Amino acid sequence: QTVVTQEPSFSVSPGETVTLTCGLSSGSVSTRNHPSWYQQTPGRAPRTLIYGTNIRSSGVPDRFSGSMLGDKAALTITGAQADDDSDYYCLLYVGSGIWVFGGGTKLTVL
């Protein structure tokens, strides 16, 4: 069973830069996994941030960027703001029509 790994939590101060990562238990993440990232605040539906590894969804501030970092997909928030205090999930295609979410990273901005 394929597991998608994310850091459980991160804490940053406003204005700092933070990079969250998304890995695969079975090996390296590549663009073939269609990496995408989603932001969710408590009690609300998720919001799409990044797709295709590094393409920002419509309306997403440019302080959010996606990339490949070694064998993982990465989400970088440059100059974190209080509004970015949320849960972040990555999603990967693992083949045979199956998609798997990472366990999520709880980002605290304080």
Place this chain on the structure above:
Amino acid sequence: DVQLAESGGGLVQPGGSLRLSCAASGFTISNYWMGWVRQAPGKGLEWVANIKQDGSEKYYVDSVKGRFTISRDNAENSLFLQMNRLRAEDTAVYYCVRWQYISGWYSIDPWGQGTLVTVSS
């Protein structure tokens, strides 16, 4: 405005059945893969199932195979999830999702607001 609106959630006993519906507006679902994602209370997101534009391909997470069936009615612009033999661990908010395909990349956008399914005696 592109929207997805789920309905059909509620309280059901273990072993029971429930059918979720999702009404799409602002776009035609026949052009898109559609799916369901769930989130158990206090837990992360879990992809549940996808269905191709014409319904010819369906995929499920292992934990629901043989119990859940995803279907669609393109004429009604609606998506469904028939859930049978429900277990306590199926308790979750169920989100209806559209799969967008842009520049060769798949992702979920938009998400519905979700409907809560509670499996308990």
